[in-house]
Amino acid sequence: MEDRTTIQVSEKLRKELRVLASKRDLSYQELLSDMITVFKELDKEKTIISIPAGIANKIKEQIKHTDLSSASEYITFVLRLILSEQEKPFSSKDEKKIKARLRKLGYL
Incomplete structure (x- = not known):
């Protein structure tokens, strides 16, 4: 026998679902199951991002033989890689440009 969870929802919400x-x-039932999966992954330190279903399906295929357990973990991993590649220290020239912009905008 499968596990079941009872969720009380209003008739209006049931129609929308x-x-x-x-x-x-x-x-x-599949929709509710998907929603429960999302909420299990979600915590105060995370947010929900919507991506096209085709991309999500490709990610699911991509992670089948990896240590990653969800599309969310994969996307976080890839974004961290991309963002870490872009994190280059500011040169003094960059810093001067930024300060000049901030002065123009009235922040300095």
């Missing part, structure tokens, strides 16, 4: 499920070509 059914519409969302049909737009995603999912059953109502």
